[in-house]
Amino acid sequence: MSDFQSPLEAFLYWEANSPNQVFLKQPVNGKMETYTFAEAGNESRKIAKALQAFNLPERSHIALLSKNCAHWMMADIAIMMAGYVSIPIYPTLNQDSIQQILEHSDSKAIIIGKLDNYATQKSGVKDIHKICVGMYNENDGELWEDIIKSTQPLETITLPSQDQLHTIIYTSGTTGTPKGVMHTVGNFIRSASIMKQVMGLPHGSRFFSYLPLAHVAERMGIATHGFVIGAEFSFPESLDSFASDLENCQPHIFFAVPRIWTKFQEKILEKMPKKKLSFLLTVPVLNILIKKKLKQKLGLKEAKFIVSGAAPLSINLIYWYKKIGIEILQGYGMTEDCIISHFNLPNDNKIGTVGKKLSTVETKLSADGEILIKNNCLMTGYYKSPEITASVFTEAGYLKTGDIGEYDHDGYLTITGRVKDQFKTDKGKYISPSPIELNLSKNNNIEQICIVGTGIPQPIALITLSELGKAKAKDLLIQSLSASVKEVNSQLQKHEKIEKVIIMKEEWNVDNGLTTPTLKVKRNSIEKIHQPLYKSWFKMEDKVIFE
Structure with missing residues (x-):
């Protein structure tokens, strides 16, 4: 296995050298469909030929709208084989957002894969060549299956040069409209090669792909990293089968966002209450058995790397998982730096930090404490936005991350906030x-939280309840939240102390536009809805208020 010059070259290597190895495992209606490297290569070549038959200009932009599935991977490979640039779109976006990205990205064709409700999105996909996967009950444009039956595979594949545009990733941004981050072929292969060196996972490792492939972390850390090492990919069939699909796969690397770790904890504590679990873990023989069983049930028995990213994870939760034998490593990266930034590693993990910078990264803090990053895979810019691109780079070529952080004496980085999230109270x-x-999120009655305070004397906490919180008696819930606020306030300066907790009626989710597809809270959107109410809430007598 040589050093690959592109993700496509990596795939072609495994297709030639391990043709009969299983590459993709896709559950459909409870049955497992598998694709070897040779089979996936054959289907990808036929789709590439169909794309080329649209007679598009060179390096045209091809959109990809699908949940994670075998066909997402094959579509991505087909786009590379045909010599085009991929535009992945979050599968949860509504028709207006899809239309906006298709138009802004100048996409000339789209591949439509596995979706929950394409009927509601269809009107956003207009006047464009379409290829649609029938296996997932969609039928709009040319059918993937018909192409596979009637098209000859593409024979001549030209490998791209490293400076060619590989993909445009539209950020799920917690503020403003999405921006198209441009990454070259070289950026992606360098980033994946660094992952391979850092993690050292062998050829044929099992990967479980479920976080949106339209997001840089899954696309780089799982998909492209997997192409480079010749991994075997599995996918969940549905939300209902997620736990059993993950348990069946037992991946060697598992990447999650904080909400998922909270959900896993809730499920464990539903079956085994906290006191009982804590007691059983004190009994030596039972301790080993319980840890084994929990890791098996969660699908993490074989995992060498268990990573949390995209947003900060509560230290308490990391320690709780450590007690049951699961070491979570926090990392830090962005779409713009191709996620090559800072990582905690299995023998070098400092809980509460996002780790040390990787060896290929240069970093410094601005006068305001903003983290500045330089590596060998920074974006070339935002598509069609030269002014915004210029504004996020320093004269010396460092990327302004927008995050505020501090380093300790050993070089571990702690993120302390976002430059744009800071607000002033009326003091x-x-x-x-x-x-x-x-x-405050240490309280497991809380699902999501957004501290606000513009125009009032002290900050207030807007929260949504977890399943545990919803099940709790009202008086006990108020008691628990009040105790948490008191504890948190004891560590804060006077002007930072939380005055009220407001429990939201409405969930914050992707559908109502209050979280990003990676489940980060969209502060601006939440503020827009609720800011007119801050003053009246502040004047109320109760410390915990139900909206």
Whole structure:
């Protein structure tokens, strides 16, 4: 296995050298469909030929709208084989957002794969060549299956040069409209090669792909990394089968966002209450058996790397998992730096930090504490936005991350907030909400949290309840939240102390536009809806208010 010059070259290597190895495992209606490297290569070549038959200009942009599935991977390979640039779109976006991205990205064709409700999205896909996968009950445009039956595979494949555009990733941004981040072939292969060196996972390792492939972390850390090492990919069939699909796969690497770790904990504690679990873990023989069983049930028995990213994870939760034998490593990266930034590693993990910078990364803090990054895979810019591109780079070529952080004496980085998330109360003092939110989120009755305070004397906490919180008696819930606020306030300066907790009626989710597809809270959208109510809530007598 040589050093590959592109993700496509990596795939072609495994197709030639391990043709009969299983590459993709796709559950459909409870049955497992598998594709070897040779089979996936054959289907991808036929789709590439069909794309070329549209007679599009060279390096045309091809959109990809699908949940994670075998066909997402084959579509991505087909786009590379045909010599085009991929535009992945989040499968949860509504028709307006899809139309906006298709138009802004100048996409000339789209591949439509596995979706929950394409009927509601279809009107956003207009006047464009379409290829649609029939296996997932969609039928709009040319059918993938018909192409496979009637088209000859593409024979001549030209490998791209490293400076060619590989993909445009539209950020799920917590603020404003999505921006198209341009990454070259070289950026992607360098980033994946660094992952391979850092993690050292062998050829044929099992990967479980479920976080949106339209997001850089899954696309780089799982998909492209997997292409480079010749991994075997499995996918969940549905939300209902997710737990059993993950348990069946037992992947060697598992990447999750904080909400998923909270959900896993809830499921464990539903079956085994906290006190009982804590007691059983004190009994030596039972301790080993319980840890084994929990890791098996969660699908993490074989995992060498268990990573949390995209948003901060509560320290308490990391320690709780450590007690049951699961070591979660927090990392830090962005779409713009191709996620090559900072990582904790299995023998070098400092809980509460996002780890040390990788060896290929240069980093410094600005006068305001903003983290500045330089590596060998920074984006070439935002598509059609030269002014915004210029504004996020320093004169010396460092990327301004927008995150505020600090390093300790050993070089571990802690993220302390976002430059744009800071707000002033009417006392005129700045508050960074992130550390306060993280501290308050130790209370497992809380699902999501957003600390706000513009135009009122003290900050207030807007929260949604977890399943545990919803099941709790009202008086006990108020008691628990009040105790948490008291504890958190004892560590804060006077102007930072939380005055009220407001329990939201409405969930915050992707559908109502209050979280990103990676489940980060969209502060601006939440503020827009609720800011007119801050003053009246603040004047109420109760400390915990039900909206």
